[in-house]
Amino acid sequence: MIDYLFANWLENLGVVTTLICVWLNTQQNIWGWFWAIISSTIYGVIYWKFQLYSDMELQIVFILLSIYGWYQWLFGGNQKTELPVSRMPQKLISVCLLVWLAFTGLSGYLHGKYTDASLPYIDSSLTAISLIAQWMMAKKYIDNWILWIVANVGYVGMYFFKGLHGTSLLYVLLLVLAIKGYTDWRKSIV
Numbered sequence: 001m002i003d004y005l006f007a008n009w010l011e012n013l014g015v016v017t018t019l020i021c022v023w024l025n026t027q028q029n030i031w032g033w034f035w036a037i038i039s040s041t042i043y044g045v046i047y048w049k050f051q052l053y054s055d056m057e058l059q060i061v062f063i064l065l066s067i068y069g070w071y072q073w074l075f076g077g078n079q080k081t082e083l084p085v086s087r088m089p090q091k092l093i094s095v096c097l098l099v100w101l102a103f104t105g106l107s108g109y110l111h112g113k114y115t116d117a118s119l120p121y122i123d124s125s126l127t128a129i130s131l132i133a134q135w136m137m138a139k140k141y142i143d144n145w146i147l148w149i150v151a152n153v154g155y156v157g158m159y160f161f162k163g164l165h166g167t168s169l170l171y172v173l174l175l176v177l178a179i180k181g182y183t184d185w186r187k188s189i190v
Helices: 002-026 032-049 053-075 091-114 120-138 144-161 165-186
Strands: none
Touching: 002 032, 002 165, 032 053, 053 091, 053 120, 091 120, 120 144, 144 165
């Protein structure tokens, strides 16, 4: 009973901090990165408890990417100025596709063979998409929102299946915010 109450309370806190983070990101507000670190820490604990190890590992990387993104948004532009929104260079698309395939295959296999992971290939695939999307967001590539839309649809189903209904609902809201982020960022693209 205590585990359930702890997980439920923590999940609710994770939902709130994630919504704050993504809302601020849609507004290109630098404080979104701070809230990303907080929400990633919370969800790292949740995913460990629910044996979603790829997602747990993803939270660690998200914390590192949030620090990187915070710096990039402040100083990643020309002559260490604020980074503007842009499109991802075409040459990086095939690299991202290869990273997605390699990560999904290797992580899914390793988690499926050596752990008690639940849904290892689906979890690993969504993790790979999320990693790529988060890196793209740190670089302020507008295309990040398209990947977030795809990932959020997958996460809604996976978390609902795992009984994390609050988190599943969160990803419905994140899907709406990803659509908003894409629409809003298009107005400031260079």
